[in-house]
Amino acid sequence: MVESTPGKTSDGLVRRWRKPKQARSWARVNRMLDVAEKNFMEQGYAAATTKQIAADAEVPIGSLYQFFPDKAAILQALAERYTDLFKERLRLFQSDEVLALPLPDYVVRLTQEADCFFREHPAYRAIFVEVMATMPETDEAMDDQIIQTCIEILPKLNDSLEPTEYEIIAFVLVKAIGHLHWVSSGQAPELRERLLLEIQRLAFNYLNSYFHDEGSENN
Amino acid sequence: MVESTPGKTSDGLVRRWRKPKQARSWARVNRMLDVAEKNFMEQGYAAATTKQIAADAEVPIGSLYQFFPDKAAILQALAERYTDLFKERLRLFQSDEVLALPLPDYVVRLTQEADCFFREHPAYRAIFVEVMATMPETDEAMDDQIIQTCIEILPKLNDSLEPTEYEIIAFVLVKAIGHLHWVSSGQAPELRERLLLEIQRLAFNYLNSYFHDEGSENN
């Protein structure tokens, strides 16, 4: 998303550690996003103000508006940042090694990872409620990216189904499991632990109904 | 079902300013709620204005504030109206006759009913996204009521589990299935139909894992 290779100029020599302009901008943008996230979480999107965000990030308000056309764009950028981050995590589950695990184990690992993710990013919840409410299309788009990734993973676990089946399964899993993780992330630790087990049970039994007895569905 | 003491106001959840006692008042309040719902749906909660709502409902703004202490109270009242409505529907599923159905049939009937509900109330979605974002406690409280109802139903279907199990199962079902219905309600008709089948499969397999092989969980 943002240029991350150290700044080579076109002559091939590494002149500086990073192109200072880009590095400085990148740092600023990220600081703005961090601050915005904090504010959105603490006061809600509607109550948070661009002025305060700029002040907290120690950038002039004008600079903020140079990177984000309006308040909504900040929220959207946060959503994208999280989606990118989450897709990154999912990448781990596409290695042959992990894909070779028995289904129950795979599901356990995946849901543990997701749980971790939500634990590490307590703001995710707050951000996406607002995204859902104020920019449903963006919310859809973000979920779609996860669903796509999931569509690519599923056939590697079990390739006995039709392509369209994978699409619907991915959709259902991402939406249901995702929501449960999201709900879980707002609960007390004990309930949270228990919910993780339930998420795994829900996911496993749903997948198993497809992978185990395909041809003889009971549904 | 709905709190009827008039002026409790400190606890955050109960915030009814005045109970409409007479038929005329009741009609007015309902008109206000209908209009508010329309406005919230079309422009979003934040963009809708109390002035416009009052105007559309042909009620002086002052009168509106006699029934609702503030803008949020209108949203909350809408949420309660829907929750009451949904709990009403669930009552049908507590008759001995229906409870005697085989689990798969019961699940099918229940999810069909829920699907119907969302189809008949296209505004539900819009209302609850806003509730979720701006008054999470209310959202929780509304869900809790459904979960409670569900906790009462489950043992009647199969009484082999511990009480706490029913609580967690009800929680997971209401959250996951509820969310899927909610997602489904925003989709194209074909996908929607297919999603209903998936919801049933998800719910059935999850429940079945408890009811069928209790004592030999795989999870």
Next chain:
Amino acid sequence: MVESTPGKTSDGLVRRWRKPKQARSWARVNRMLDVAEKNFMEQGYAAATTKQIAADAEVPIGSLYQFFPDKAAILQALAERYTDLFKERLRLFQSDEVLALPLPDYVVRLTQEADCFFREHPAYRAIFVEVMATMPETDEAMDDQIIQTCIEILPKLNDSLEPTEYEIIAFVLVKAIGHLHWVSSGQAPELRERLLLEIQRLAFNYLNSYFHDEGSENN
């Protein structure tokens, strides 16, 4: 434009000198307009601020926006106020007595009156430059009203022409003479006096060319 008869209620009795609400509003609106005019004159329309206008008029900014949807509406209201005022003045020139004057005298009187008007309303200039630049349609509309009045007057001075002639003559007179008065109003007193004579000469010779040499009547 604004209710000016003293406030009679529907029962026919004069209860108060004026309906207090209307009177108060009317006073406020006029105070706002006066202050706005002053500000527009002193700093120009673009530089003047609604906040300052409200402050100077000692009304809350919100009240200002209750009467004027936006800054431009204030300018427009000022333009209308002047146009109404000027049409009022023109009414004097529609009495049979004045219309019976010889053409040169009529022109002299009319231009003197116009000169007076500009002398009494030094802000007219500043207001209409801004109107012209930022809302040409309004400027046109205001002029059109004067032109219409003029179209009604001309045949009473001399009825020998076709109706369409009066239209074009009125148009030319209002635009040319109006502009000259307007230019004149910004000049030093001596030049201003001399310009008044020139305006009269210009108008008289133009009108005379129509009224004198077809059929040769001069008034």
Next chain:
Amino acid sequence: MVESTPGKTSDGLVRRWRKPKQARSWARVNRMLDVAEKNFMEQGYAAATTKQIAADAEVPIGSLYQFFPDKAAILQALAERYTDLFKERLRLFQSDEVLALPLPDYVVRLTQEADCFFREHPAYRAIFVEVMATMPETDEAMDDQIIQTCIEILPKLNDSLEPTEYEIIAFVLVKAIGHLHWVSSGQAPELRERLLLEIQRLAFNYLNSYFHDEGSENN
């Protein structure tokens, strides 16, 4: 014709930052002016932005500010460009050949030329409304140049008057006729044609009142 000392900046009228000395610079400046004119016409002076003008002219904003000290200077430069252009046209009317024409013919020719000018420069109108509103002194100064030229022409048409007479006549003609042309330039073609005739009638009768019966004014 155009001030050529580079940096005079105190007197308000002369505000040229840098004289474009080379052909390439000259082309750039002209492109900027063309683009600015387009922007001012389409959106109005206030709404147009220097950034956009620079972008449209494919010039870095910094370069723009090397040629124009501020936004107003761009408008002023446009006004000067038009005034120079118009004075150029007037030069044709100072040849002995044309000056020898009978007054009515001379007036007809001159007004036709002016009409042409406005037809060829549809932006003139838009530019000068803004100049009038935001920098009246410049507007005066531009008109003064035309008036001066006119003062030189008049005695060549008829030398029977006092020098001061020519000054006032030129002033009135330029202001009145100029404004009528300006008004006319915004009208529909048919009206515009008719207005040209009226302008000629107005100008001729006014001039004739001086040249024909000087010494026996009726005014």
Next chain:
DNA sequence: TATGAATGAGACTTCATTCAT
């Protein structure tokens, strides 16, 4: 010299809520 990212004061406007009538 040329560039264009950075600046930040301040403009306009909204709207939930009150309270005098």
Next chain:
DNA sequence: GATGAATGAAGTCTCATTCAT
């Protein structure tokens, strides 16, 4: 009780201009 004009804090966003590179 009913009404709706009045309030004013505070929000978002713009843009002419500068100056470090």
